[in-house]
Amino acid sequence: MRDPARILVVDDVPDNVEILRMRLESLGYEVVTAVDGEQALTAVRETLPDLILLDIMMPRIDGLEVVRRLKADRTLPFIPVIMVTAKTTPKDVVAGLEAGGDDYLTKPVDHGALIVRVRAMLRIKALHDEVQGLNRELEAKVAAQVDELQRVSRLRAFLAPQLAQAIVSAGDERILENHRREVVAMFCDLRGFTAFSETAEPEDIMAVLGEYHGAVGPLIRKYEGTLDRFTGDGMMVFFNDPLPCEDAPERAARLSLEVRDAVAALVPGWLRRGHRLGLGIGMAQGFATLGRIGFEDRFDYTAIGAVINLAARLCADAADGEVLVSSRLAAAIEAICEIEDLGERQLKGMARPAAVARLRAVKTPPEADARG
Structure with a gap:
């Protein structure tokens, strides 16, 4: 994850966007904004944010549909999404989480709650990225070991095992x-x-x-x-x-x-x-x-x-x-x-x-x- 973290704020109300932008920038984060669902989908692919604050009630494409599309797109890295809603009923919260949201905030957004949830989601993002990095390293090591085993197997067809291993370990089959x-x-x-x-x-x-x-x-x-x-x-x-x-x-x-x-x-x-x-x-x-x-x-x-x-x-x-x-x-x-x-x-x-x-x-x- 980059430092400072990049956060995408999506809301169709300019004042809400500006308030969240100012608060997040005061905390040292880089902020990108979008005013509707279509802009949000484009911005995600162009900027690859580390976190998204996503309003649910928006025209054309609402927040629930946006998060569904993002979570279904296998080409995107893991990006946590905090659903922002003016509705506080359990049904509305559950709908946001079922659509793929990772957490939620209610409007008007409390500054303390904003800080806590943003930091929590960014920690999750950082840990996820670290695990993904370790997985890539492990996959690379496994691929290298499989390649070495295959090379040893080919060489053992006509060489003693210790000679085959020596050639493979040297990493040079020009011999x-x-x-x-x-x-x-x-x-x-x-x-x-x-x-x-x-x-x-x-x-x-x-x-x-x-x-x-x-x-x-x-x-x-x-x-x-x-x-x-x-x-x-x-x-x-x-x-x-x-x-x-x-x-x-x-x-x-x-x-x-x-x-x-x-x-x-x-x-x-x-x-x-x-x-x-x-x-x-x-x-x-x-x-x-x-x-x-x-x-x-x-x-x-x-x-x-x-x-x-x-x-x-x-x-x-x-x-x-x-x-x-x-x-x-x-x-x-x-x-x-x-x-x-x-x-x-x-x-x-x-x-x-x-x-x-x-x-x-x-x-x-x-x-x-x-x-x-």
Whole structure:
């Protein structure tokens, strides 16, 4: 509410208007006047007063109709109305209040009563404005939180929750725009899944995939990998993007071995149900182009480049329970992992042979050996 408060005085008798104007201005209020209902409606919309003193008995549009129209107009802010009437019967007072008036004064207007009622209505106006302001702030905060939740939800489709939250908290999603960066890419898929899916019931296929994804998904989150996509039994995960991590090769190595072991633990149960399945994993390190692809409300974050193709080919060549890695990645993790050099292999779909190594396990620290 403005200071000083603006009060609209409406009466078809000029002397009444002048008396109220002088009294209110002597109290420090700004006063606007109107001499009939039509002028009053126009003045309200043009000046947005903080309070209206409204005579009931007026020609053309009386005060009761004026207050009804004002209270029905949703475009106007809350403006308290004091009905001013020469009639003092309870019926007349009730009619004014039922029409939408907030209080009343009787003519001739007592100066003391005028002061008390005006101050009371202005306090109500000030409190209402304060509550409205708080509501707007709350609505803005809720809208911002909903927007953040939606952004986190979109990002969690391919990022670990903590990474998604970090990007949203930073308030800048430009990190997801197309760019080039060195990554470690990991592909894994089930061996024997094609033959299995050709003969198994759909319910059995969904059950196997549910167990497989349920075992692997938490591990991807544990190591904060970026999940590119699910393709049935296949998954692609990469590290060092969109947020960089210095230990990307180690994270990828540890993830691949834990995924291998987690799926191996599922295999006996699958065998008991007649499902002969295994897992192969391929990993490579190198530069890729990364960014969002898709359309409004449906996008993925992906990586493309030779390193991605190499990881996919290594995965396709891996036997059940085998983790094959490129020579560059093998060199990056040889200090912490047991690596077996397999020499060069001609991988399907690649023009030249590639140097390949097998990742066996994470090396046990010397102090752990001593305790053992």
